[in-house]
Amino acid sequence: MLNVALIGYGYWGPNIARNLFELEGFDLKYICDKNPHRLEIAGKKHPTCKLLSNPLECLRDDSIHAVVIATPIFSHFDLTKLVLENKKHVLVEKPLASNSIQARELCALAEKNGRVLMVDHTFLYTGAVEKIHSLIQSGEMGNILYIDSVRINLGLFQQDTNVIWDLAPHDISIFNYILGKRPTQISAVGAAHLLSQENIAYLTMLFDDSTMAHVHINWMSPVKVRSMIVGGSKKMVIYDDVQSNEKLKIYDTGAQKIENPYDVLVQYRTGDVLVPKLDTTEALKKELQEFKAAIVKGESTRSSGYFATNIIDIIEAAELSIRQDSAYIKVTYGNKK
């Protein structure tokens, strides 16, 4: 049984608490939040947990094995560092930290102290993303030529972040996971219409082998769109996350170059469309199970500190591209992989 503490009981925290409560193998001992009102709500829902306004007490409790952090971005680094220094395993909200130097410091600390550092990129654990991952990795889709993602809605403007830090980690984490690699270059454009930080942006990433991935992220769209096209040479997939059912469509569609002595032609193939039944287990539940397996059995996780650090390297390169006339920037990674 893993004894756990949760720090942060705001928008996402209650989902984590509920899952920790329901899952075998976890015992949620503490819930911490600076806001007394949130703590009161937590107490009503989880009367057996100890409630703390200051997390230090639970960090000093030797019986606690792991901590989950669901606080605002700016606090991720300090809290995660504190948890790791106290030799506890940690799962922290995305993005891991506010910049790549901090992120790398946390990875190194986790490694040094022999503790699991995992970051909550929840989308990687959805049935839809798992299915796309397996379609690509099995070779069924052929070479992935492009990915086009749109993640727009009437979003909450946030003063301490921009639309890129807010939304792009979702898309980039999905890209890197399903492709099994990370981009080498990125070009970004953006605009700030109301505040000084961008509320609309477009990112284009190149992967070594000619896969191009593009994201449209936007806080000012009148409608909510969450859709992704993955174009393979053999099959193509459309993933529409706004649908409650039929989120994924697999098109038996491809294009092929035909060369003959006289001409070069492109030939299309269109066939059936399959809407596969997906695993509908709650993503967060699967993620917490992976966290447990990483702690208990030392298994690897799809959303490690290194994986999350790559994403921050990419976002920093995107912001650099915006400052440099949107030209392609080579992404410099701190990690080997």
Add this chain to the structure above:
Amino acid sequence: MLNVALIGYGYWGPNIARNLFELEGFDLKYICDKNPHRLEIAGKKHPTCKLLSNPLECLRDDSIHAVVIATPIFSHFDLTKLVLENKKHVLVEKPLASNSIQARELCALAEKNGRVLMVDHTFLYTGAVEKIHSLIQSGEMGNILYIDSVRINLGLFQQDTNVIWDLAPHDISIFNYILGKRPTQISAVGAAHLLSQENIAYLTMLFDDSTMAHVHINWMSPVKVRSMIVGGSKKMVIYDDVQSNEKLKIYDTGAQKIENPYDVLVQYRTGDVLVPKLDTTEALKKELQEFKAAIVKGESTRSSGYFATNIIDIIEAAELSIRQDSAYIKVTYGNKK
């Protein structure tokens, strides 16, 4: 009565012929095509027209006032030049020419010879685009913050052109018309997966006053999408051209900055959505009527040679951006307006 000749009876020519036949004020005298099979089909549908494989005969016929050209891109310049040299008014398929030098030469020739030069940017004459134009120009939408357009499908790969020349003129012509101005800078990314020319591209354009317009054009999408979001500070519009009805939705939605001594906030407003009844007259018909009015009454047209030349300047800048690491390029226009 305007006596007219049509050069080119391929994919689009039959629609032009049908409209010239049905409209008051036009008398379609000649249909020309190099392909005897196409000419035979034209003859069956329009038995009263003279059929020509070589257009020279109709150009020398003094009774012909105007010529419509619907041939492949590479022939636009030579044919249009010939028509203007023969002192006839001309309406030519988009794009006007294969490069901006040729386009400007045609504009100058038309002006010198006092003839109408008009380019077939059909979308400008649709009920949907006319409605967006009037919503913007009346100020009802407020400042236009961004336009996002997606024009993708399983398209025909063409050996003598790329996806930018093929599809982007539609979007750029719509942007320039509805905004009443032209972009100052452009950044473009693209990829060529099968042939040497691009089959997917993303263009981002900046207009002086901070409007940003972005286009996704793609010949390799498993589904056909033709959608555009126009984000204004007071209202937003979604234009979905794949719908047979309800193509336009006007969202009474906006975002506003609220400043007070302590804080800067962004406040949303959401309200009703209106799906306006649109003019469903065939766009090509309205365009041909404008062509007639330009010839007969000297009225101005929304799709003049100069308007079309701007679009070619923009496309050339987009291609330059791709060659220069996708950095923003200042668009150099040959025309004052």
Add this chain to the structure above:
Amino acid sequence: MLNVALIGYGYWGPNIARNLFELEGFDLKYICDKNPHRLEIAGKKHPTCKLLSNPLECLRDDSIHAVVIATPIFSHFDLTKLVLENKKHVLVEKPLASNSIQARELCALAEKNGRVLMVDHTFLYTGAVEKIHSLIQSGEMGNILYIDSVRINLGLFQQDTNVIWDLAPHDISIFNYILGKRPTQISAVGAAHLLSQENIAYLTMLFDDSTMAHVHINWMSPVKVRSMIVGGSKKMVIYDDVQSNEKLKIYDTGAQKIENPYDVLVQYRTGDVLVPKLDTTEALKKELQEFKAAIVKGESTRSSGYFATNIIDIIEAAELSIRQDSAYIKVTYGNKK
């Protein structure tokens, strides 16, 4: 402050408990359920409530003013009767009882004891239904010619009821509320494919003034559909409850008879479509507020015992029609209105 007890903590009970907890003016004192597991869950969420497996204790508590019943259909009559005999106000799940004789007995008892009897027809309190009600009652839609409703999905087969008792009360309650009257005749067809009770049925109701209302209810549809067309002589409405936004569309569409000496013609009018912004307050919350106003201020409710009894009269007539070769049956109401 109204002291309240809740009987039944199954599928719907937790929503009632949550609202009673959050709303001003209610104090939820007891939660009763025969199932110890459900009671345990209730206790975790509402640790301040007394938990009972037998509701008798709370009925004998003089400090309790009102009881909400959310138990299976078969128990509605006995429990509601008991509550009213104990002189408490009552809100009970739909349908009010298993037959019209029982329903009328409860109405009479409530009247005799001077207590509020209200039935939980939640749809009447949704923003969409309220909007349709006001569009019809204001005369904006003209005469209502027909209503067509489809309520189908892969539903739970229930052994003690059929698809008509399970789903039709939703539609009939909406019809009667928005039209402000009740049907005079009903014809029904149905089929039982797996068990002995109907899993698919179609009901057609006639209202005095020629309004026809039709419902398709089905437990065996591969997709979930919840849509209603209301056809008025001046305007028409489509209500699609599966949409998360834009549930209502108002079509400025009508048909009109044109008589002249030589001919009778029907002329159509089509115009804009409006998607009105709707009140998004939770329906159950508004219903509970109405319950409170009925108790405290003696205000009338849209979902009274009499209103609910009419619906049972209609369902009984539908079942009679099925047994009589689906011929139209005159509905016999026990209530004047």
Add this chain to the structure above:
Amino acid sequence: MLNVALIGYGYWGPNIARNLFELEGFDLKYICDKNPHRLEIAGKKHPTCKLLSNPLECLRDDSIHAVVIATPIFSHFDLTKLVLENKKHVLVEKPLASNSIQARELCALAEKNGRVLMVDHTFLYTGAVEKIHSLIQSGEMGNILYIDSVRINLGLFQQDTNVIWDLAPHDISIFNYILGKRPTQISAVGAAHLLSQENIAYLTMLFDDSTMAHVHINWMSPVKVRSMIVGGSKKMVIYDDVQSNEKLKIYDTGAQKIENPYDVLVQYRTGDVLVPKLDTTEALKKELQEFKAAIVKGESTRSSGYFATNIIDIIEAAELSIRQDSAYIKVTYGNKK
């Protein structure tokens, strides 16, 4: 080579003429229409055809093998009879005649004179209906439990017919074809809101083995819907004819009765959804090819005079049901099959 005459060049005639022109094996010799304006249009499109205002001339022409009739309903009987009396094969628009006595007379006459009598139920030849037919006939869908069809739009009110005669033949022809049988009973409800004939109706048909089929037909819907659910015990299909692509969805969904000593349960199965690639050949083209094969090779057709007569028997029973309080009516067929 079959020499053919076409009688009727109104709404549908031009499509027939175009296909007869393009198909191998047909030579369209005559086009007849009472309206000189329509005849003029026909002459422009088909300058090689003889144009007639009176069809008698072509009926007396011995070189003519077959006649296609595309005139208003009221003229079907007289014209078809005349054609058969002149010993020519005939394909006539649906419905075959204005009543079942006439329809049977035509069938008998065709048989007596050894000529093909075929009726234009075009939907039977669409890729979607052919696919459903093969899914049912192969047993892949299991027992067909129900079919639910909706065919509604803002339709043209017609003075000489009602919505049942106008639209229901489409649905009934599809039901009978895909099921390979005909209904034994029918119940119908309808309403006439503007003229004396019905503009909205609902038909329910029972087939011997418990398949129930229901149709909603309506000339006064603000939106166009053409959708059909076919519910099988093993698989279910949704056919949405308004979609330009992805018209058919096959749901691997079923319900099954589980009996054990203590209980009877219904268990659901849900799985993948398949959107099959469909034959997109124009339906009318395939129908005319079948007409040719019936004439030349004596092959049977899916849309014979007998097949069409059954449909008229069913419509007459529907109208009888409306006059008899909508009770189920046994359909009396004149044909054995």
